Amino acid sequence: MLNSMDSKPILYSYFRSSCSWRVRIALALKGIAYDQVPVNLLKDGGQQFSAEFKALNPMQQVPALKIDGITLSQSLAIIHYLEETRPNPKLLPQGPKKRAQVRMISDHIVSGIQPLQNLSILQRMGEKKMEWAQQCITSGFQALEQILQHTAGRYCVGDEVSMADLCLVPQVFNAERYKVDLSPYPTITRINKALLELEAFKASHPSRQPDTPAELRA
Amino acid sequence: MQQVPALKIDGITLSQSLAIIHYLEETRPNPKLLPQGPKKRAQVRMISDHIVSGIQPLQNLSILQRMGEKKMEWAQQCITSGFQALEQILQHTAGRYCVGDEVSMADLCLVPQVFNAERYKVDLSPYPTITRINKALLELEAFKASHPSRQPDTPAELRA
Numbered sequence: 001m002l003n004s005m006d007s008k009p010i011l012y013s014y015f016r017s018s019c020s021w022r023v024r025i026a027l028a029l030k031g032i033a034y035d036q037v038p039v040n041l042l043k044d045g046g047q048q049f050s051a052e053f054k055a056l057n058p059m060q061q062v063p064a065l066k067i068d069g070i071t072l073s074q075s076l077a078i079i080h081y082l083e084e085t086r087p088n089p090k091l092l093p094q095g096p097k098k099r100a101q102v103r104m105i106s107d108h109i110v111s112g113i114q115p116l117q118n119l120s121i122l123q124r125m126g127e128k129k130m131e132w133a134q135q136c137i138t139s140g141f142q143a144l145e146q147i148l149q150h151t152a153g154r155y156c157v158g159d160e161v162s163m164a165d166l167c168l169v170p171q172v173f174n175a176e177r178y179k180v181d182l183s184p185y186p187t188i189t190r191i192n193k194a195l196l197e198l199e200a201f202k203a204s205h206p207s208r209q210p211d212t213p214a215e216l217r218a
Numbered sequence: 219m220q221q222v223p224a225l226k227i228d229g230i231t232l233s234q235s236l237a238i239i240h241y242l243e244e245t246r247p248n249p250k251l252l253p254q255g256p257k258k259r260a261q262v263r264m265i266s267d268h269i270v271s272g273i274q275p276l277q278n279l280s281i282l283q284r285m286g287e288k289k290m291e292w293a294q295q296c297i298t299s300g301f302q303a304l305e306q307i308l309q310h311t312a313g314r315y316c317v318g319d320e321v322s323m324a325d326l327c328l329v330p331q332v333f334n335a336e337r338y339k340v341d342l343s344p345y346p347t348i349t350r351i352n353k354a355l356l357e358l359e360a361f362k363a364s365h366p367s368r369q370p371d372t373p374a375e376l377r378a
Contacts, residue, residue: 058306103237
């Protein structure tokens with residue numbers, strides 16, 4: 001199906017962008033080699049706003065993935081595309097009900113938590129930034145902990161790594177960054193710990209990227 | 219999650235609109251709401267995700283309540299910013315509808331967001347593709363029957 005002469009995919013990413021990290025994990029889990037082009041969201045007023053990057057991705061956000069002759073944005077759209085074109089190992093379970101659980105958890109994080117505490121929103125919050133981020137994450141994690149108690153095995157849904165796990169780990173990283181108390185969320189904490197032992201989650205970690213600043217490097 | 223929608227179906231309860239829609243697509247596959255090829259499916263999901271993660275959550279009820287007086291201005295900023303990007307994308311992907319000529323999940327996300335834009339008095343003249351597609355979709359029975367003005371809980375003064 002895939003032409004072995006195709007050039008390597010290119011991922012436009014920022015080391016600490018949780019949306020970019022989800023895609024980095026997917027690429028690592030599926031063993032897809034790629035080149036990374038860092039886009040610094042803070043420097044030069046935000047490199048994502050350059051005319052050059054806008055031509056590549058009109059949404060002016062990371063991640064963007066150039067693959068198979070197209071450019072995709074939106075982390076879950078990218079992950080679904082990888083799943084449909086490079087199906088092994090699977091990131092979605094077989095049955096529709098379990099797939100729905102994976103998507104429900106993923107969507108809760110990517111629509112219900114992360115956008116409310118992303119960079120552009122926090123910049124608008126000024127002084128109240130930390131408090132705002134904590135409120136959004138706490139509120140979201142309270143609901144998520146309930147859901148996971150129902151769906152989780154070793155990982156978010158049963159015992160296989162899924163798209164939901166790719167969304168969870170970067171969000172827990174953000175929670176720690178904004179000093180959210182995680183003690184009310186034992187299931188979230190347990191799953192996050194188990195996932196961080198896996199090579200794909202380690203290799204894709206913000207502390208190990210080409211654009212990780214020296215002081216934050218692992 | 220203390221949010222709507224929630225769908226009780228086949229012995230389970232699901233939340234998150236796109237998770238629900240994907241479930242319906244996988245269990246009741248006709249007519250299709252996602253095209254066949256992975257690249258077109260990715261375009262449908264990219265547009266859908268842009269709306270449901272990149273625009274709507276920033277202007278939903280709980281956020282607007284926190285904005286107080288600045289509510290209208292905030293909603294307009296979020297929607298305008300999102301629609302500027304969306305108009306660019308749609309110029310590349312759209313046929314009669316968001317992606318080609320068949321109704322897809324992206325169209326299901328577009329119409330409610332345009333409704334919100336109108337509610338918050340966003341000037342839509344910079345977005346001719348969004349406007350054209352929205353108008354074409356609102357001629358379809360499914361979009362009319364499901365409209366906020368025609369629901370069991372629509373207040374009398376807003377009823378069609």
